[in-house]
Amino acid sequence: MTSARPNLRSIALLTxxxxxxxxxxxxxxxxxxxxxxxxxxxxxxAWIRQRHLEQIVSDLAEKADSALGWQGATPVAA
Structure with a gap:
C-alpha cells in the first residue's frame, strides 16, 4: 500500500x-x-484573522451559560 502525498503548491499562515x-x-x-x-x-x-466580534460572542456565551445554569461549561473559541 502506497501513501498518497499531497501536492502542495503554496502554503500560508494565519494569525x-x-x-x-x-x-x-x-x-x-x-x-x-x-x-x-x-x-x-x-x-x-499570511493572513490576519479579524477579531471584531470576539468580545460580543464571548459576552453572549456567558449570558447563555448563565441563563441555562451552565456556569462556563460552554467552550468558546478564542
Whole structure:
C-alpha cells in the first residue's frame, strides 16, 4: 500500500493578530516579525484573522451559560 502525498503548491499562515489595547504597536511588531519569519521559511502568504466580534460572542456565551445554569461549561473559541 502506497501513501498518497499531497501536492502542495503554496502554503500560508494565519494569525489572530493579538494586540494589547494598551500597547497595540508591540502586537503589530510581533505580527510583522511572524510574517518575516514566514517569508524566510518559504511561506507564500499570511493572513490576519479579524477579531471584531470576539468580545460580543464571548459576552453572549456567558449570558447563555448563565441563563441555562451552565456556569462556563460552554467552550468558546478564542
Amino acid at each position: 489572530p493578530g493579538t494586540f494589547d489595547d494598551d500597547h497595540p504597536v508591540a502586537g503589530l511588531e510581533d505580527t510583522l516579525d511572524l510574517f518575516e519569519l514566514g517569508e524566510r521559511l518559504g511561506f507564500d502568504g
